[in-house]
Amino acid sequence: xxxxxxxxxxxxxxxxxxxxxxxxxxxxxxxxxxxxxxxxxxxxxxxxxxxxxxxxxxxxxxxxxxxxxxxxxxxxxxxxxxxxxxxxxxxxxxxxxxxxxxxxxxxxxxxxxxxxxxxxxxxxxxxxxxxxxxxxxxxxxxxxxxxxxxxxxxxxxxxxxxxxxxxxxxxxxxxxxxxxxxxxxxxxxxxxxxxxxxxxxxxxxxxxxxxxxxxxxxxxxxxxxxxxxxxxxxxxxxxxxxxxxxxxxxxxxxxxxxxxx
Amino acid sequence: xxxxxxxxxxxxxxxxxxxxxxxxxxxxxxxxxxxxxxxxxxxxxxxxxxxxxxxxxxxxxxxxxxxxxxxxxxxxxxxxxxxxxxxxxxxxxxxxxxxxxxxxxxxxxxxxxxxxxxxxxxxxxxxxxxxxxxxxxxxxxxxxxxxxxxxxxxxxxxxxxxxxxxxxxxxxxxxxxxxxxxxxxxxxxxxxxxxxxxxxxxxxxxxxxxxxxxxxxxxxxxxxxxxxxxxxxxxxxxxxxxxxxxxxxxxxxxxxxxxxxxxxxxxxxxxxxxxxxxxxxxxxxxxxxxxxxxxxxxxxxxxxxxxxxxxxxxxxxxxxxxxxxxxxxxxxxxxxxxxxxxxxxxxxxxxxxxxxxx
Numbered sequence: 001x002x003x004x005x006x007x008x009x010x011x012x013x014x015x016x017x018x019x020x021x022x023x024x025x026x027x028x029x030x031x032x033x034x035x036x037x038x039x040x041x042x043x044x045x046x047x048x049x050x051x052x053x054x055x056x057x058x059x060x061x062x063x064x065x066x067x068x069x070x071x072x073x074x075x076x077x078x079x080x081x082x083x084x085x086x087x088x089x090x091x092x093x094x095x096x097x098x099x100x101x102x103x104x105x106x107x108x109x110x111x112x113x114x115x116x117x118x119x120x121x122x123x124x125x126x127x128x129x130x131x132x133x134x135x136x137x138x139x140x141x142x143x144x145x146x147x148x149x150x151x152x153x154x155x156x157x158x159x160x161x162x163x164x165x166x167x168x169x170x171x172x173x174x175x176x177x178x179x180x181x182x183x184x185x186x187x188x189x190x191x192x193x194x195x196x197x198x199x200x201x202x203x204x205x206x207x208x209x210x211x212x213x214x215x216x217x218x219x220x221x222x223x224x225x226x227x228x229x230x231x232x233x234x235x236x237x238x239x240x241x242x243x244x245x246x247x248x249x250x251x252x253x254x255x256x257x258x259x260x261x
Numbered sequence: 262x263x264x265x266x267x268x269x270x271x272x273x274x275x276x277x278x279x280x281x282x283x284x285x286x287x288x289x290x291x292x293x294x295x296x297x298x299x300x301x302x303x304x305x306x307x308x309x310x311x312x313x314x315x316x317x318x319x320x321x322x323x324x325x326x327x328x329x330x331x332x333x334x335x336x337x338x339x340x341x342x343x344x345x346x347x348x349x350x351x352x353x354x355x356x357x358x359x360x361x362x363x364x365x366x367x368x369x370x371x372x373x374x375x376x377x378x379x380x381x382x383x384x385x386x387x388x389x390x391x392x393x394x395x396x397x398x399x400x401x402x403x404x405x406x407x408x409x410x411x412x413x414x415x416x417x418x419x420x421x422x423x424x425x426x427x428x429x430x431x432x433x434x435x436x437x438x439x440x441x442x443x444x445x446x447x448x449x450x451x452x453x454x455x456x457x458x459x460x461x462x463x464x465x466x467x468x469x470x471x472x473x474x475x476x477x478x479x480x481x482x483x484x485x486x487x488x489x490x491x492x493x494x495x496x497x498x499x500x501x502x503x504x505x506x507x508x509x510x511x512x513x514x515x516x517x518x519x520x521x522x523x524x525x526x527x528x529x530x531x532x533x534x535x536x537x538x539x540x541x542x543x544x545x546x547x548x549x550x551x552x553x554x555x556x557x558x559x560x561x562x563x564x565x566x567x568x569x570x571x572x573x574x575x576x577x578x579x580x581x582x583x584x585x586x587x588x589x590x591x592x593x594x595x596x597x598x599x600x601x602x603x604x605x606x607x608x609x610x611x612x613x614x615x616x617x618x619x
Contacts, residue, residue, distance in 0.1 A: 036490025219304025219327035
């Protein structure tokens with residue numbers, strides 16, 4: 001009885017999580033434009049998607065911005081963590097607080113203040129301003145996931161490497177960096193998804209003629225979202241699913257370079 | 262330790278340089294000889310082919326950007342973040358922009374197609390928000406009315422009052438936006454839909470509260486799908502959507518209620534600090550050409566004020582459609598929204614909150 005209840009509960013959770021996505025996927029094969037009518041099975045939205053330059057350009061922008069901003073934010077965030085690790089406890093707490101604020105701040109406030117900042121510096125709004133603002137809001141997420149890892153490190157290992165004749169740079173890359181890797185990686189992934197998701201900040205910092213997927217989809221609200229978008233979302237979902245399956249199916253690699261912490 | 266800190270600084274500097282370089286790289290604009298025109302329009306509100314035609318014929322590069330509501334467009338334009346030339350706001354937003362001194366007077370000599378092709382009645386209607394027709398050129402227009410399912414109602418719908426009929430309890434869809442919802446209650450009571458009289462607004466508010474138990478849902482664009490699917494009998498809808506919904510479900514009928522309604526107009530305007538005013542005029546003039554406007558009409562399916570374009574519509578049923586092209590003189594009490602000022606807006610929002618939370 002208890003087992004059955006457990007299964008039912010899990011099924012319910014999955015239903016809530018995946019029913020909306022499933023609906024969208026079904027609609028992407030609907031020949032009729034309205035969700036209220038099933039017009040027959042079709043691939044035409046996928047074909048039209050392949051020919052729709054606007055949507056593809058927005059997709060390209062989204063991926064480029066997500067990739068660049070998360071890589072740059074990861075580098076900056078990791079460096080910031082190293083610096084903060086060497087600070088006195090009080091300064092470090094203050095610094096952590098300062099980096100946490102943008103994360104707790106409402107997106108719309110961040111968006112508008114970035115817009116005002118760019119205006120007062122006379123920046124030309126476009127791809128570059130979106131990238132800069134995405135880097136800005138991504139950095140705290142990287143710090144958040146690298147910092148705990150950093151705190152677990154024993155400074156003695158790094159010092160031992162120095163004693164054995166390694167230069168600080170070599171010691172960092174050979175000893176500290178490998179240990180930080182899991183934190184850096186999850187920070188990078190988090191930054192990447194935050195950037196993919198963002199609408200509000202992008203909206204306020206984008207220039208004329210530059211769109212990401214989220215701003216593009218939002219402009220279609222008044223006239224009804226086009227089924228091509230359903231098709232694209234289905235493809236993205238399927239791609240992520242396949243990727244996840246591959247990652248989980250791959251045998252766990254034993255990392256020989258890892259030092260015991 | 263100091264060496265590491267120095268390294269940090271260098272790396273940080275390098276990253277910032279990289280970011281700056283990325284930005285500068287995107288600063289270069291397309292080098293077409295005719296220059297640029299930067300257009301800010303509603304999403305899905307133009308046939309992309311007409312933009313290509315314009316670029317080919319004039320050599321002017323169109324930088325095209327889209328917004329989703331007037332309220333989202335306004336702060337972007339007002340802040341001057343992206344310097345737009347041509348924008349396509351709705352009626353009340355245009356009066357707000359005129360009041361804010363954001364628009365340039367249009368030189369109609371440079372836009373001969375406007376006065377030639379666009380019907381005088383639309384310029385007349387536009388006087389509601391642009392009293393001297395100095396700042397705007399109508400692009401799309403329509404009415405707000407009732408869409409009903411013939412198989413689900415007992416008698417033809419002709420009046421806003423039928424939205425208060427208990428027969429249709431739980432079968433009514435209302436618009437989920439302040440001005441549109443109040444418009445229905447104000448017209449029902451014979452008030453102007455631009456009223457700021459506290460007593461009239463109180464009456465309208467009470468009417469909306471009284472109606473609330475009968476309403477199935479307050480919706481925006483879900484009206485379309487819900488009505489096509491037969492999920493409700495009566496819905497308040499924009500006329501532009503009526504033709505599309507009828508095509509999907511022939512049982513649906515659109516009517517302009519006898520008490521009058523909102524005639525909305527979206528018009529082209531040129532911003533006061535537009536960097537490319539001449540190109541902006543060329544763009545608007547091009548969009549007023551009959552063959553171009555008819556292309557846009559077929560793409561958007563919202564009514565066009567362009568008489569030359571209407572004559573070019575091949576489908577006779579649409580050309581003479583009472584829904585797409587109602588004869589405005591037949592109806593009384595047609596109005597267009599105007600900006601009510603900050604106090605007016607605040608008053609409406611306050612009352613609307615009371616309705617929604619009641």
